[in-house]
Structures are given as C-alpha cells and as structure tokens.
Amino acid sequence: MGNKLTASETALAGVVQIRSQANQDSRGSFSRWFCQQELESFLPGQQIVQVNHSFSRQQGTVRGLHFQLPPFAEYKLVRCIAGRVFDVAVDLRANSVTFLQAVSVELSAEENNMLLIPPGCAHGFQTLTADAQLLYLHSAFYQPQAEAGFRFDDPRLKIEWPLPITSMSERDLQLPVIPQQFHGISL
C-alpha cells in the first residue's frame, strides 16, 4: 500500500494536520488524498459518507464556526484545493483539558495539507487569497436540525483572524457567542 499520508498532532487532542506526499515527475504530480487504512487510528470505525466543496470569492471571507450536535457529530477532513486559508478548530468537548481552546493551521493547495476535525470541535476559516476553494470529507450526513455554531469573534476564544473581514453569511453574523453556562458537548 505504501504510506503516503503523514499526521501531526496539534494542541487539541484529535485535531490532526495531515500531509500528503506527492509523487512528482515530468508530467506533474500524483498524490493520495484519503486512505481509510492509513487514517484508521484518527477516524476509528468511521466511513466518509459525504464530500462537500466551497468556493469563496473574496480574500478575507470568514465562514464558521460550525459543528453538528450529537448524535450527528462528525469528523471533518478539510483541504484547501485552491488558494490559501487560515483554518481553525475549536474544542467544545465537555471535560476536555483544552475546552474552549482554538488551534489554527494554514491550509493551501501548494502545501497539500489537510486538517482533521473530530466530533465536538467547531470549524471555521478565513480565506487568505481570492477564489479559495475548500473540499470537505465528512463522516456524517448533513443534518440541518443538528447544525450549530458560535460567533467567529467570540471573546473567550480570542481567535486572531489574520485579515480584515470582507465577507460573511447572514447566518454566521447571527450566531450566538458561547453562553457562560455552556459546559461543552457530551459525545
């Protein structure tokens, strides 16, 4: 099979950066994007059941912070297939030692890297270039009734978005801040 994917842990348990080793030759390159066997330890017993794509026109666009609630909480494997993004995962897991901490990773088509975001973590990103595209692999189906989110600028999260915000959805602008009495998502 040959291992083609290398994983590095982040400060949040289960939030893992995955890099893909491309085979280069005179024609260009070939690279593995997903392998159930290689990633089994990070996605235990999971199947990828949906693939989504987003295109963001403007540099500085922010989407997030989004997650699905149990029983539809999901693993998300996020990859930037055009341009560059500042990608963020936020730990919302009850009893996690890193509860309400955020990590960020720059994802780009050039770097060929991905971020794995496990159940109980929220995801968001800001585009660092115009015309950025993201590809998502999901372990659960989209369930509008289980969709949830928090404000990208929640004061407790202290996320330092690198650019001025140029574009956001109405829905994201109306997301709540994390309530003081929020004790986290129990999975």
Ligand SMILES: Cc1cn([C@H]2C[C@H](O)[C@@H](COP(=O)(O)OP(=O)(O)O[C@H]3O[C@@H](C)C(=O)[C@@H](O)[C@H]3O)O2)c(=O)[nH]c1=O
């Ligand atoms: C997420 C999603 C949305 N939709 C619909 C709902 C809506 O009418 C339209 C656009 O959806 P949104 O505005 O939620 O798109 P967007 O704000 O880009 O949502 C995405 O944000 C990032 C941060 C994530 O992590 C993704 O999982 C997803 O939540 O597409 C689906 O049909 N399937 C899906 O899986």
